[in-house]
Amino acid sequence: MKPLEGFEKPRFPKISVVGAGQVGTAICAMLLVRNITKYVVVLDVNYELAKAEALDFQHGSVFMGDPRIVPCGDGSHAIDSDVIIITAGARPSDKDRSRLTVMHKTVEILKDVVPKMVKLSPKAIYIVVSNPADVMTYAVQQIGKLPKHRCFTTGCHLDSVRFRNFIARRFQLPPSQVEGYVIGEHGSSAVPVWSSVSIGGIRLSHVVKDLACGDDPENWSEINEQVITGGLSVAKTKGYTNWAVALTCADIVQALCGGKGKIASVGTDMKGLYGFKESVVLSLPCLVTSGGISHVFQLPLTDVEKGKLQASADTLMEAQCSLKL
Known part of the structure; x- marks a missing residue:
């Protein structure tokens, strides 16, 4: 024809x-x-x-x-x-x-x-x-x-989704109704940003005293460990992880190809942000659009969270410097 x-x-x-x-x-x-x-x-x-x-x-x-x-x-x-x-x-x-x-x-x-x-x-x-x-x-x-x-x-986009999932379970809510990010390394030094978690427009830190720190009577801090070890717990039995990673990647590609864009905690060189003087790839909330990453958002972190993010950056810098490129 x-x-x-x-x-x-x-x-x-x-x-x-x-x-x-x-x-x-x-x-x-x-x-x-x-x-x-x-x-x-x-x-x-x-x-x-x-x-x-x-x-x-x-x-x-x-x-x-x-x-x-x-x-x-x-x-x-x-x-x-x-x-x-x-x-x-x-x-x-x-x-x-x-x-x-x-x-x-x-x-x-x-x-x-x-x-x-x-x-x-x-x-x-x-x-x-x-x-x-x-x-x-x-x-x-x-x-x-x-x-x-x-x-x-895709970096901490998956970690952020896990974070929201674990919080949602506590409230018996759909994970989509929880707003929150994990930043830094997609790995053991990842930083759950508790200060920015919100549900229905209400900051969780305004409701829960000593949220994931201090006395923490409700043991919210256990979610930190669940976020970091979530993939390892799956891989321990399966030998690998694939479905959640694939869904995460597809979500980012949809933002690239769909025309609307999406804010997600993805990783690229963040030199110049949060005082980073050298090139270091880690995750922060970014606007992903058809041209790639158009904007990076700096969350208003607490001093503790800033310290953890710096520690995460130091871990990644050490790994980057060991590469033979």
Whole structure:
């Protein structure tokens, strides 16, 4: 069939997912099921794996609005992508599941992958999910010479959702009705910002005395530990986490492609904010729009929260400085 003269087929956002492991495949699934895009490239150095995953999706494509799903092994099909999601990296061992222990192996993988992706899609927005996400985002920014508004990590967006979830359970409310953020490292030094938590427009700190500190008779501080260990508790049994991470990533991509934008605690270089004099990638509430991160919001932190955020930044700075870039 020949189209009418002058007809041009509309272009759907082209999204390439680098890494066809548990996380990469789950992200592809969420992008497709939520109808965020009609064009997904599944990229993995193991082409047979990428091909099998893409074929599996294609078999059920009629249930997802007939999307185009393309496997790729060398990166060629990722050319001119609008969004590139990087999930590739080394996995923690069973004995040590720390994100920081695998970063050096992951950096070597990124040194090979990122330059190819940037050459093929120089105008794309890059979302880094590879662990440890904050440090790997710094590495990708440096390796690819990418601007911080177009290269960032989902960071503490997932931690923030967990935070809201645990608080909502206490009040028997839907998590969507709780406002609150976790900032800093997406890891053990993450900082739940209790001073900004609100429900129905009411600050929780105005209602609960010694909220998550001091005497804390209602033991709100246990939520801090639940937020930080939430992923580890899942990985301890499954061996990995993927669904919540995939939903988080899809939520950010929807903000990029949907036109409305979203404020989320995502991570990029925050030099100049909160007194940070050096480049350090960590999460703060950001406005994510079609062009990437347009604004960063500085929450009115308490002195204790400022101290914890600085400690988180110091942890990440130490990790960044140890990278061999």
